Amino acid sequence: MRKLLESYISSIGRKRRQNLTSMCRNCHADSQDLWAIGPPYPRWEEVAGGSFVMLQRCATCRQLWLESYYEPFASFRYAVKWSGDIELFEVTRDRDQSLTLCKWHEAEVRLKANCASKSTLARIKAHYDRSGGYVNLMPSIEPNPIILG
Ligand SMILES: [Zn+2]
Numbered sequence: 001m002r003k004l005l006e007s008y009i010s011s012i013g014r015k016r017r018q019n020l021t022s023m024c025r026n027c028h029a030d031s032q033d034l035w036a037i038g039p040p041y042p043r044w045e046e047v048a049g050g051s052f053v054m055l056q057r058c059a060t061c062r063q064l065w066l067e068s069y070y071e072p073f074a075s076f077r078y079a080v081k082w083s084g085d086i087e088l089f090e091v092t093r094d095r096d097q098s099l100t101l102c103k104w105h106e107a108e109v110r111l112k113a114n115c116a117s118k119s120t121l122a123r124i125k126a127h128y129d130r131s132g133g134y135v136n137l138m139p140s141i142e143p144n145p146i147i148l149g
Pocket residue numbers: 024025026027028029058059060061062063
């Protein structure tokens with residue numbers, strides 16, 4: 001009985017360790033779907049570029065992220081998890097010089113900001129203040145009106 005119990009406890013420990021190692025320590029894709037620039041910013045590999053947008057790949061787990069650059073001076077960067085493939089990015093980008101991608105990205109940031117960390121929310125608020133309210137990525141429960149694909 002004792003041996004059975006030890007074996008059971010050991011298997012639970014193994015499962016916990018497996019779950020921990022399956023988490024990406026670089027982009028935290030399992031628990032995070034929005035990044036605002038600032039440390040700790042993940043290491044990306046550039047996959048494909050557009051106008052004010054860049055499809056990025058996590059250097060560790062290969063999750064795709066859509067990054068976009070916002071005024072003032074394209075100095076505020078956010079990335080949202082990209083569940084499409086590279087082709088969807090390229091086709092959408094080429095349709096209207098990335099305009100749809102930028103608008104989709106904006107709506108995604110606002111939606112995902114609802115579940116964002118305190119530090120991400122603080123960056124969004126700082127961005128809003130810095131732009132004098134011109135760039136408003138504050139949390140919204142409005143669904144993304146743009147359907148890609
Ligand atoms: Zn990752």
